[in-house]
Amino acid sequence: MKALIQPVRLDDEKSELIVLDQTLLPGKVEYLHLTTQESIWEAIYKLQVRGAPAIGIAAGYGVYLGAKASAATTYEEFVADFNQSKDYLASSRPTAVNLFWALDRMAKRLETEKDQSVPELKAALLQEANQILADDETVCQRIGEYGAELLADGMTILTHCNAGAIATSGFGTALAPVYVAQDKGLTISVYADETRPLLQGARLTAWELVESGIDTTLICDNMASIVMKEGKIDAIFVGCDRVALNGDTANKIGTSGVAILAKHYGIPFYVCAPMSTIDIECKTGDDIQIEERPGAEITDMWYETPMAPAGVKTYNPAFDVTDHRLITGIITEKGILKPNYEESISNIFALV
Numbered sequence: 001m002k003a004l005i006q007p008v009r010l011d012d013e014k015s016e017l018i019v020l021d022q023t024l025l026p027g028k029v030e031y032l033h034l035t036t037q038e039s040i041w042e043a044i045y046k047l048q049v050r051g052a053p054a055i056g057i058a059a060g061y062g063v064y065l066g067a068k069a070s071a072a073t074t075y076e077e078f079v080a081d082f083n084q085s086k087d088y089l090a091s092s093r094p095t096a097v098n099l100f101w102a103l104d105r106m107a108k109r110l111e112t113e114k115d116q117s118v119p120e121l122k123a124a125l126l127q128e129a130n131q132i133l134a135d136d137e138t139v140c141q142r143i144g145e146y147g148a149e150l151l152a153d154g155m156t157i158l159t160h161c162n163a164g165a166i167a168t169s170g171f172g173t174a175l176a177p178v179y180v181a182q183d184k185g186l187t188i189s190v191y192a193d194e195t196r197p198l199l200q201g202a203r204l205t206a207w208e209l210v211e212s213g214i215d216t217t218l219i220c221d222n223m224a225s226i227v228m229k230e231g232k233i234d235a236i237f238v239g240c241d242r243v244a245l246n247g248d249t250a251n252k253i254g255t256s257g258v259a260i261l262a263k264h265y266g267i268p269f270y271v272c273a274p275m276s277t278i279d280i281e282c283k284t285g286d287d288i289q290i291e292e293r294p295g296a297e298i299t300d301m302w303y304e305t306p307m308a309p310a311g312v313k314t315y316n317p318a319f320d321v322t323d324h325r326l327i328t329g330i331i332t333e334k335g336i337l338k339p340n341y342e343e344s345i346s347n348i349f350a351l352v
């Protein structure tokens, strides 16, 4: 399966993190060349780079670039500089666990290199950041292969937000099964929820799928019920930002509503989850912090004239939590997990 596009990569020679600016899609395919911690932080916060795995990859390279600039001459001084960059990048967005997973993975690598010189420490961090990217490519392909086992020629799926190539290393999670099925010669159609307020479904998923030649129908989020009721949807595939040990899953706002509708209409609902997005420290979804974003994303974007009266209050949670009892299966790189999720998730982590 070929990568549609690589949303995050490093130019180590120029000490630049090169990021596909997803806020400009689908109209413009442009890249940011980020050299400072501030610009990397901002790119994550503004969703110029977004999607749990892509955020993790960006964080790995971001903290490497921060450490690369260190003038430290001792391990202790270097670690202090590393931790300053790590803590700063960790403050960009709270929900996607991949951000913290990647930063912690980089810190753990540093701990194993205590006897190395500072140049060797920098080389080790670069290697680890590259490995985070490479691992995600393998993981997404495996999720695609397992997920494709659930698809048959002529099936139609619905998805919410964007958990595609540009949200990951280039292969996607929720869209990976569609890409694998396409490579196998199957015809799969997709209904994409536009996903207000930031329209990742309209701007990103529809763009990816149309670019890939997949039959795609864009709908408003409030149309998900009628397409399910009319029998148009055979299965639902979504991504995730943090999966708790019991299988409760945080994903883009609106996902839990789709899952409730799916249950009502008897449609299978799958979460595509790299193990890097499963947080076994979170016992249930109640332990997951939900990012709240500015109300202007609801009122001021996408419309020439104000779509709401000045002074109106807003509430803009960027994610919600889908109860594990609504999830038919969790598709991971180790296979398709079925309930009891606390048991099946514990098993795959014990296998690692």
Ligand SMILES: CSC[C@H]1O[C@H](OP(=O)(O)O)[C@H](O)[C@@H]1O
Binding pocket: 047, 050, 051, 052, 053, 160, 161, 162, 163, 164, 167, 168, 172, 173, 174, 200, 238, 239, 240, 241, 251, 252, 253, 318
């Ligand atoms: C494989 S991407 C996972 C997840 O991330 C997205 O959130 P955001 O666009 O805010 O970064 C969305 O919830 C995707 O499903």
